[in-house]
Amino acid sequence: MSRAVAEFGLADVEAAAARIAGRVHRTPVVRSRLLDAEAGCQVHPKAEHLQRAGSFKVRGATSAVRALDPAVLARGVIAVSSGNHAQAVALAAAEAGTSAVIVMPADSNPAKLAATRAYGAEVVSEGVTHERRDEVVLALAAKRGLHLIHPDDDPDVMAGQGTAALELVEQVGELDVVVVPVGGGGLIAGTAAAVKGRSPGTRVVGVEPAGADDACRSLAEGRRVRLPGPPVTLADGVRALTPGERTFAVMRRLVDEIVTVTEEDLLAAVTFLWSRTKQLVEPSGALPVAALLTGAVRARRAGVVLSGGNVDAATLAAHLTPAGA
Amino acid sequence: MSRAVAEFGLADVEAAAARIAGRVHRTPVVRSRLLDAEAGCQVHPKAEHLQRAGSFKVRGATSAVRALDPAVLARGVIAVSSGNHAQAVALAAAEAGTSAVIVMPADSNPAKLAATRAYGAEVVSEGVTHERRDEVVLALAAKRGLHLIHPDDDPDVMAGQGTAALELVEQVGELDVVVVPVGGGGLIAGTAAAVKGRSPGTRVVGVEPAGADDACRSLAEGRRVRLPGPPVTLADGVRALTPGERTFAVMRRLVDEIVTVTEEDLLAAVTFLWSRTKQLVEPSGALPVAALLTGAVRARRAGVVLSGGNVDAATLAAHLTPAGA
Numbered sequence: 001m002s003r004a005v006a007e008f009g010l011a012d013v014e015a016a017a018a019r020i021a022g023r024v025h026r027t028p029v030v031r032s033r034l035l036d037a038e039a040g041c042q043v044h045p046k047a048e049h050l051q052r053a054g055s056f057k058v059r060g061a062t063s064a065v066r067a068l069d070p071a072v073l074a075r076g077v078i079a080v081s082s083g084n085h086a087q088a089v090a091l092a093a094a095e096a097g098t099s100a101v102i103v104m105p106a107d108s109n110p111a112k113l114a115a116t117r118a119y120g121a122e123v124v125s126e127g128v129t130h131e132r133r134d135e136v137v138l139a140l141a142a143k144r145g146l147h148l149i150h151p152d153d154d155p156d157v158m159a160g161q162g163t164a165a166l167e168l169v170e171q172v173g174e175l176d177v178v179v180v181p182v183g184g185g186g187l188i189a190g191t192a193a194a195v196k197g198r199s200p201g202t203r204v205v206g207v208e209p210a211g212a213d214d215a216c217r218s219l220a221e222g223r224r225v226r227l228p229g230p231p232v233t234l235a236d237g238v239r240a241l242t243p244g245e246r247t248f249a250v251m252r253r254l255v256d257e258i259v260t261v262t263e264e265d266l267l268a269a270v271t272f273l274w275s276r277t278k279q280l281v282e283p284s285g286a287l288p289v290a291a292l293l294t295g296a297v298r299a300r301r302a303g304v305v306l307s308g309g310n311v312d313a314a315t316l317a318a319h320l321t322p323a324g325a
Numbered sequence: 326m327s328r329a330v331a332e333f334g335l336a337d338v339e340a341a342a343a344r345i346a347g348r349v350h351r352t353p354v355v356r357s358r359l360l361d362a363e364a365g366c367q368v369h370p371k372a373e374h375l376q377r378a379g380s381f382k383v384r385g386a387t388s389a390v391r392a393l394d395p396a397v398l399a400r401g402v403i404a405v406s407s408g409n410h411a412q413a414v415a416l417a418a419a420e421a422g423t424s425a426v427i428v429m430p431a432d433s434n435p436a437k438l439a440a441t442r443a444y445g446a447e448v449v450s451e452g453v454t455h456e457r458r459d460e461v462v463l464a465l466a467a468k469r470g471l472h473l474i475h476p477d478d479d480p481d482v483m484a485g486q487g488t489a490a491l492e493l494v495e496q497v498g499e500l501d502v503v504v505v506p507v508g509g510g511g512l513i514a515g516t517a518a519a520v521k522g523r524s525p526g527t528r529v530v531g532v533e534p535a536g537a538d539d540a541c542r543s544l545a546e547g548r549r550v551r552l553p554g555p556p557v558t559l560a561d562g563v564r565a566l567t568p569g570e571r572t573f574a575v576m577r578r579l580v581d582e583i584v585t586v587t588e589e590d591l592l593a594a595v596t597f598l599w600s601r602t603k604q605l606v607e608p609s610g611a612l613p614v615a616a617l618l619t620g621a622v623r624a625r626r627a628g629v630v631l632s633g634g635n636v637d638a639a640t641l642a643a644h645l646t647p648a649g650a
Contacts, residue, residue, distance in 0.1 A: 278634035
């Protein structure tokens with residue numbers, strides 16, 4: 001960690017924005033009259049499902065990779081992920097002209113393994129289980145002298161994730177609330193730094209599935225609570241057992257509230273986005289919309305981050321209801 | 326028909342644009358770096374899958390309904406459709422303060438029946454088969470004094486459909502080609518009138534599935550060819566047996582070419598749009614992209630109309646490959 005988390009704020013996000021400028025998409029805001037009507041407020045959705053590699057994760061990965069000293073960068077980076085962080089780091093490393101090793105559990109989605117390889121990364125899967133993956137990644141990093149890019153708990157990653165909200169505020173102006181999904185906490189930490197720095201009166205609210213409410217419980221208890229078992233939720237991007245140490249410190253200081261939604265309400269939100277607004281948003285990315293549709297978050301003019309769009313055929317097939325209108 | 330098809334042109338489309346202004350969305354152009362790279366040219370996709378009721382059909386329906394004499398309008402309208410035209414007419418009638426009867430075959434998608442009813446239309450399905458539906462609709466129209474809104478072969482409908490291309494040209498400037506799907510021919514007739522009127526040097530090209538190539542054959546033979554049997558294609562929006570009389574007259578005069586794509590190439594285009602650009606486009610709507618990806622249409626700067634987004638779960642489940650990047 002290059003600086004105190006106690007001071008993490010807008011300046012960090014602005015520095016990240018400068019590092020990633022031109023390397024990631026400035027994604028559009030995709031408003032929908034139907035969504036406004038159903039939510040009962042103006043909703044300004046930042047379309048990170050249209051981001052490079054399909055999610056906001058490329059912001060944090062690019063921010064972290066581009067912050068490295070040249071000598072460190074030249075030796076290469078490593079990450080562990082079965083999801084969007086894998087492709088994000090692979091892409092960020094390739095574009096920075098360095099190598100990436102991505103440790104992915106052997107039972108990862110074959111399409112995600114292939115996509116990560118397609119960005120030029122070396123994928124290590126053999127014998128990698130969810131339990132053993134941290135052990136594998138640390139051993140490999142040490143052995144090969146690779147720099148580990150953490151998915152959340154690194155200020156350069158957090159700052160990169162916050163650039164989405166920074167753009168959103170620039171694109172749409174004053175908002176009374178900004179709502180984002182919460183997994184390990186990188187997105188909400190960066191978002192809070194950006195939003196509170198630019199507009200102190202705007203509330204920053206996180207959303208978790210009820211079955212993965214580690215951050216919600218942690219904020220309530222004032223300490224990092226660890227869930228007893230693996231979270232059960234369709235939202236595979238936010239299945240964290242506990243918030244990060246650094247992300248939690250920022251959440252306590254800058255986040256107003258974390259709310260939860262049921263799986264049923266999440267599924268309804270995903271289906272609404274797919275069938276009514278024609279946007280392929282992954283379940284984790286629909287959490288903020290679920291919170292607005294259910295009234296868990298009330299607003300007049302809400303910004304939301306649709307965090308990603310990497311969803312597989314099985315999920316679509318199992319859950320999408322026919323598109324009517 | 327209110328005026329000669331021989332004179333159908335830009336002025337008709339501009340008049341339709343004035344009639345529908347503020348009543349339909351001015352849809353965005355959703356560019357994709359990946360799509361440009363795969364197609365080998367600049368592609369400017371007009372996002373009619375984000376249109377009200379999920380397709381461009383609401384343009385033609387609104388244009389036709391708003392062109393009616395007040396006394397005719399007050400008696401109500403009728404249409405026959407198992408697809409996007411049903412919802413489009415239901416919506417256009419409701420907003421014009423009149424009633425709509427929609428004749429839909431009894432085996433229509435239940436979600437589409439429900440969506441059409443949700444717009445306030447009376448749906449007549451009992452005993453309606455594909456063979457008997459024209460008979461039913463004409464009898465009902467005569468009995469109740471309702472005005473029939475044809476899905477294609479009416480200059481007010483054609484002119485309304487052409488407003489999408491009119492907006493596209495205004496939004497993105499000079500194009501060397503505009504590519505649209507061809508079903509009954511309303512979209513391409515209106516598109517050709519708009520594009521040739523504004524930019525005579527721009528080519529207008531239609532795309533059909535190889536299994537529903539009635540317009541392609543008709544242009545080649547210089548007469549309206551009727552396919553021997555029901556077209557077999559995933560693109561349910563363009564399963565016409567023969568071009569309309571009026572639409573064909575306009576096609577002969579203003580359309581440069583109609584090309585075909587295989588089902589395999591169409592499916593690849595649909596999957597590309599879903600998994601790589603995160604846009605839920607229905608198979609018919611992906612025809613122009615298929616033509617660009619296969620090289621059936623070559624261009625430097627192409628405009629395409631993504632004509633609709635109403636696709637059901639079964640189609641998604643059967644065909645979508647996992648979204649990688």
